Amino acid sequence: MQHEWEAGEAKKAYDAAMVRLRRDLPAVVEHDRLVDYASGKGGRTRYTHASLAAIIEVATPPLTAHGFTLTSRTSTPTPHSVEVTSVLAHEAGHHESSTMTAPVDTSGSKNPIQGIASTSTYLRRYQATDLLG
Numbered sequence: 001m002q003h004e005w006e007a008g009e010a011k012k013a014y015d016a017a018m019v020r021l022r023r024d025l026p027a028v029v030e031h032d033r034l035v036d037y038a039s040g041k042g043g044r045t046r047y048t049h050a051s052l053a054a055i056i057e058v059a060t061p062p063l064t065a066h067g068f069t070l071t072s073r074t075s076t077p078t079p080h081s082v083e084v085t086s087v088l089a090h091e092a093g094h095h096e097s098s099t100m101t102a103p104v105d106t107s108g109s110k111n112p113i114q115g116i117a118s119t120s121t122y123l124r125r126y127q128a129t130d131l132l133g
Contacts, residue, residue, distance in 0.1 A: 013092035017066045024062040029055050052125040067091035074120045082119040086127035098127040
């Protein structure tokens, strides 16, 4: 019963801190990466996006100010897939997580390790924005 009460208190502290955190996080993160490549049928794909580094850079000061940490674990459940679990934990003990799996990115001339790293970064970027709202 004590464990349940402590878990409930930790969840309340997490929720209250999350309200304050979201108030301090930027609504938009500057797009600092350009994607530009020749696509099928002679077309071109070109867009910008916020990198994982940019997201972490703007999120870290508010995260730490409100007692949060964001961590990730990567695994390769099959030779052709990457699974990433990101955890948003609060100092009171409560945490929320997001797990995503995707095929290894084999585009361009990536070697297998670069493909795993590319996929891991991609998943971590989406999970960070998912967990942080």
